[in-house]
Amino acid sequence: MRKGIIDRFEGDFAVVEFNGETEDILRSELPAEAKIGDTLIxxxxxxxxxxxxxxxxxxxxxxLMDEVFEE
Known part of the structure; x- marks a missing residue:
């Protein structure tokens, strides 16, 4: 088992980050509801x-965003 995070989509591919390195994976191999920022197993x-x-x-x-943009 390995875990990755969807960084972005480029055409038919999802760019997935695994421990600081990216890999292109066909979108058709991912769950249909997968979106940017999702953690995948x-x-x-x-x-x-x-x-x-x-x-x-x-x-x-x-x-973190709330802390950075505190008024």
Whole structure:
């Protein structure tokens, strides 16, 4: 098993970051609802969205943004 984060989409490919390095993966190999910022779990025959990790990371980013842009 390995985990990656969708950085962006380029045509038919998703650019997925694995430990600081990116890899192009066909969008057709990902869950249809996958979007930028989602954490993906790659196992032998499947790819799933790690919703808990995705939510945790988004909350952490939002908290950092709130701190930076405090009035």
């Amino acid at each position: 790659f196992e032998e025959d499947s790819v799933t969205i790690d919703k808990a990790d995705t939510t945790k990371r988004k909350n952490e980013i939002q908290n």
